[in-house]
Amino acid sequence: MLKFVTVERGMPDKRAAETRRRDFHEIYAEYADEKAKEQAGRCSQCGVPYCQTHCPLHNNIPDWLRLTAEGRLQEAYELSQATNTFPEICGRICPQDRLCEGNCVIEKAGHGTVTIGAVEKYITDTAWEEGWVEPIAPRHERVESVGIIGAGPGGLAAADVLRRAGVQVTVYDRYDRGGGLMTYGIPGFKLEKDVVMRRMQQLQEGGVEFRLDCDVGTDLTFEEIRSKHNALLIATGVYKSRDLPGPGVGAQGIVRAIDYLTASNRVGFGDKVPEFESGELNAEGKRVVVVGGGDTAMDCVRTAVRQGAASVTCLYRRDRENMPGSQREVANAEEEGVEFQWLSAPKSFSGDPVKSVRVQQMRLGQPDATGRRTPEEIEGAEHEEPADLVIKALGFEPEDLPTLWNQKDLEVTRWGTIKAEFTSGRTAMEGVYAVGDIVRGASLVVWAIRDGRDAAAAILDDLGAAQAVAAE
Ligand SMILES: Cc1cc2nc3c(=O)[nH]c(=O)nc-3n(C[C@H](O)[C@H](O)[C@H](O)COP(=O)(O)OP(=O)(O)OC[C@H]3O[C@@H](n4cnc5c(N)ncnc54)[C@H](O)[C@@H]3O)c2cc1C
Ligand code: SF4
Numbered sequence: 001m002l003k004f005v006t007v008e009r010g011m012p013d014k015r016a017a018e019t020r021r022r023d024f025h026e027i028y029a030e031y032a033d034e035k036a037k038e039q040a041g042r043c044s045q046c047g048v049p050y051c052q053t054h055c056p057l058h059n060n061i062p063d064w065l066r067l068t069a070e071g072r073l074q075e076a077y078e079l080s081q082a083t084n085t086f087p088e089i090c091g092r093i094c095p096q097d098r099l100c101e102g103n104c105v106i107e108k109a110g111h112g113t114v115t116i117g118a119v120e121k122y123i124t125d126t127a128w129e130e131g132w133v134e135p136i137a138p139r140h141e142r143v144e145s146v147g148i149i150g151a152g153p154g155g156l157a158a159a160d161v162l163r164r165a166g167v168q169v170t171v172y173d174r175y176d177r178g179g180g181l182m183t184y185g186i187p188g189f190k191l192e193k194d195v196v197m198r199r200m201q202q203l204q205e206g207g208v209e210f211r212l213d214c215d216v217g218t219d220l221t222f223e224e225i226r227s228k229h230n231a232l233l234i235a236t237g238v239y240k241s242r243d244l245p246g247p248g249v250g251a252q253g254i255v256r257a258i259d260y261l262t263a264s265n266r267v268g269f270g271d272k273v274p275e276f277e278s279g280e281l282n283a284e285g286k287r288v289v290v291v292g293g294g295d296t297a298m299d300c301v302r303t304a305v306r307q308g309a310a311s312v313t314c315l316y317r318r319d320r321e322n323m324p325g326s327q328r329e330v331a332n333a334e335e336e337g338v339e340f341q342w343l344s345a346p347k348s349f350s351g352d353p354v355k356s357v358r359v360q361q362m363r364l365g366q367p368d369a370t371g372r373r374t375p376e377e378i379e380g381a382e383h384e385e386p387a388d389l390v391i392k393a394l395g396f397e398p399e400d401l402p403t404l405w406n407q408k409d410l411e412v413t414r415w416g417t418i419k420a421e422f423t424s425g426r427t428a429m430e431g432v433y434a435v436g437d438i439v440r441g442a443s444l445v446v447w448a449i450r451d452g453r454d455a456a457a458a459i460l461d462d463l464g465a466a467q468a469v470a471a472e
Contacts, residue, residue: 029265036122042066042114049118050103056450057083057090057094068119069468075386077127080120080175084103085157085453088128090446091121091180093191095295099446126321128198136206138166144463147172147229149216152180153445154436155235156199157210157452158459165460169208174215176204177269180237182445184262187299189306192269202396216239222405226432230460233425234418234434235452236401238442244291248349255281257296257393264303281405283309287386290314290356291346292393293323301338313385314337317375318347323472349384349390357385370438375468396442425455433459 001136043065051061060079067076080087096102096117127133145168156178159169179184179196204210216236226232241256245250247375263281266273275281283304290300293316300359304312312356319342320330334340347360361381364373398416402408409417411428418427418434425433435451437443 024225031375034117035090035123036382037069037071037114039455040065040119043069044106046105048104048105050108051100051114054103055100056444056446056451058089059083059100059120064123065114065116065119069233070122073123073126074132074239079122080123081127081133084120085160085449086153086445087120088124088195088331089153089199090449091117091124092195093116093186094444094446095183096165097326097328127430133202136160136163136202136208136306138164138207140166142166142168142465144168144230144465145170145228145230146233146459147225148233148235149173149210150180150235150237150436150438151175151178151200152209152235152237152436152448153182154237154295154448154452155180155204155233157449158233158235158435158456159452160206161201161453161456162425163203163206163208164466165456167460167463171203171208172209172211172214172216172220174213174214174219174343175228178360180212180235184265185258185296185299187261187301187303188265188268189304192301193265202392217404222407230463231433233455233459234401234427234432234453235302235436235448236399237437238398238417240397240399241392242397244346244392244394246348247344248352248354249320251349251352252280253354253388254349254390254392257292257300257326257391258262258289258396260300261303264307276438283307283312283389285310286388288312288391289346289385289387290393292395293318294325294393294395296395297391297393298325298333300393301333302329302336304389304391305333305336309389313387314338314340315344315346315357315359315385316340316342318364318373321344322373325401344374345377346390348386354387354390357390359383359385396437398438398441401438416443422451423454425451426458426459431462 008032043062045062050061052058061299063081064076066130067237084090094117100116101113104113141317146162148159151171151173155171158172163169168338178200182191216222216225241258260281263276264274267276284307286309288304288309301312301314343362344363345360347358350356361378362375363378365376366374368374400416402410402412409429413419418438420427420434425435427434433455435455436448441446
């Protein structure tokens, strides 16, 4: 049975904190067969599947919901995995309220959405438990080889498609584990790491070669990799953190979100993390201020709560309605005791190590060129917010790959993302493709999967392998 938990407001006593840690994924873990069938049976099979059109993978949602409702779980799984390389991951972390579920006809009619993501997760988790998930076993080996830089969802989805077609695939990644932001960015309470590692193992056992701890541009040059393979896919994501202006910003105790979340995820793996042990990247007992209003900021505040912070405050310079992060995540954070200060921006920082943040009150002014109202300072409206740890979560930009890799022919947009065709990932360089965040800017796992699958299809086509594979 699905159990609901009540949570108390304010920062935790020990029991309440334990209760709060039961986030929705833990609740989903108790999602019984009966509940999945009940939810799936709520689908009205409306004939206008807005859920499907708003899923970036165009998953055949109504059909696998119907099969689930009829108890034909294996068939439901077969159908769901036909369009999605990692359905159990998307079921856990897609912002369904903005995608499939937000466009469910029943939701629009005011009766509450069918919980599509939870059902997708349930049928794929069941498939793993029941042994229905097929290993990667190509019918014929092919001579062509493809190099993939980046083992995030974009690179891994492409590796899966290519390897199933018999292509020789090598994935290069600068981290010691694959998975990209699924491993070191997204917290474990949203996406359990064994779920990602299980997919890594499946790819490895299927013959994908991984060269981890290999930073392209330092350990190997781009040209070296390009010359080894018939095609090359760039799936490196975006990692340059946007910085804060303001006096005192260099003080000890003011850290980047990616470092904070990576340390927390490493600790979750059981790694020794000196910056966590020293307290530099550990929120325990601290007054934490997170700056930003996106999903990364929400992950930081919720991680800080779980680490036992004394208090957690989130500063965002616009209002609640105009924040980029998911409203569901804000509601979760609020339930866990996080205080949001809307229309608030840090102006300066005192102390080294940091002791407080000077907060400037803002209001929304005229719309800018994009139509978004610009935050403006309200003169004289300031206050001091005590802080022992400040986490900067202002978003990410692409690294300058043409310079880092000495590839001036690698065309980039004015935002620094790689110029590539959206439907194929083809770039201006012959035989070089690009997918995921490095093309779209910071986006979503499900879009990276979609791009990876599309680019793999284009690579097979360009290598002349697509017809042979189809005929097998
Ligand atoms: C904190 C956080 C939370 C998020 N939460 C969600 C969520 O809940 N739901 C969701 O859908 N999306 C979420 N996202 C976004 C999502 O994680 C990304 O959109 C997605 O991972 C992008 O996939 P990718 O394959 O393009 O890149 P990445 O996942 O970033 O993977 C890129 C890989 O390339 C490697 N790499 C980079 N440069 C090099 C190099 N020079 N040499 C070798 N390897 C290199 C990196 O080490 C990395 O492993 C979140 C992002 C963050 C930061
Ligand atoms: S992949 Fe994401 S958007 Fe598509 S059905 Fe699954 S949860 Fe919904």
